[in-house]
Amino acid sequence: EVQLLESGGGLEQPGGSLRLSCAASGFIFSNYGMSWVRQAPGKGLEWVSGIRESGAPTYYADSVKGRFTISRDNSKNTLYLQMNSLRVEDTAIYYCGKSQGWAGDLNYWGQGTLVTVSS
Amino acid sequence: EIVLTQSPGTLSLSPGERATLSCRASQSVSRSYLAWYQQKPGQAPRLLIYGASSRVTGIPDRFSGSGSGTDFTLTISRLEPEDFAVYYCQQYDISPWRFGQGTKVEFK
Numbered sequence: 001e002v003q004l005l006e007s008g009g010g011l012e013q014p015g016g017s018l019r020l021s022c023a024a025s026g027f028i029f030s031n032y033g034m035s036w037v038r039q040a041p042g043k044g045l046e047w048v049s050g051i052r053e054s055g056a057p058t059y060y061a062d063s064v065k066g067r068f069t070i071s072r073d074n075s076k077n078t079l080y081l082q083m084n085s086l087r088v089e090d091t092a093i094y095y096c097g098k099s100q101g102w103a104g105d106l107n108y109w110g111q112g113t114l115v116t117v118s119s
Numbered sequence: 120e121i122v123l124t125q126s127p128g129t130l131s132l133s134p135g136e137r138a139t140l141s142c143r144a145s146q147s148v149s150r151s152y153l154a155w156y157q158q159k160p161g162q163a164p165r166l167l168i169y170g171a172s173s174r175v176t177g178i179p180d181r182f183s184g185s186g187s188g189t190d191f192t193l194t195i196s197r198l199e200p201e202d203f204a205v206y207y208c209q210q211y212d213i214s215p216w217r218f219g220q221g222t223k224v225e226f227k
Binding site: 035037044045046047050059060061062095100103104105106107109110111112 | 120152154156158163164165166169170175205207209211214215216217218219220221
């Protein structure tokens with residue numbers, strides 16, 4: 001059974017940093033692309049970042065480019081999102097998702113981790 | 120960048136009725152790399168359709184996707200009570216792999 005478990009969310013001040021993790025199990029992690037998608041309270045889905053099976057290339061939404069970094073450790077079956085220079089508008093539930101192949105079509109999702117950016 | 124516009128914003132229907140949801144892209148989505156997701160309150164999204172028209176295993180056949188280029192449609196042939204939710208389209212042809220703003224299918 002495919003499982004994705006996000007962690008690392010919490011309350012952070014504007015300008016601060018957080019690192020999200022997504023522990024994957026139930027599939028061959030190194031064979032699939034992965035993505036992060038977020039959802040602000042009461043809003044729609046926003047794709048944030050994606051990464052190929054091997055770790056490169058990586059892809060970003062304009063809203064996070066230069067501030068967020070996606071990475072993966074295939075030996076630990078774990079996906080990461082390093083979030084720097086956090087803004088109030090980064091407040092959202094962050095989901096990790098598994099691609100069906102290498103791109104952004106996500107057939108499995110975690111339950112999400114809440115990131116709140118507030119002073 | 121490809122921007123997706125979904126219409127209508129809200130669809131008010133009754134169980135048993137047909138739902139037709141539209142997703143229009145600002146430029147052609149090549150290879151029909153267009154997906155549809157369903158999201159219910161408090162839940163993660165669920166992939167329904169990929170490649171514009173391919174149904175994910177286990178998704179009921181009342182859900183169907185069609186279209187190519189810039190115009191795509193998700194059709195629910197006969198609404199069941201569990202189908203009332205928000206639906207999003209997403210293109211994964213060109214990064215950023217954006218979502219549309221969503222269509223809410225609500226009880227009439």
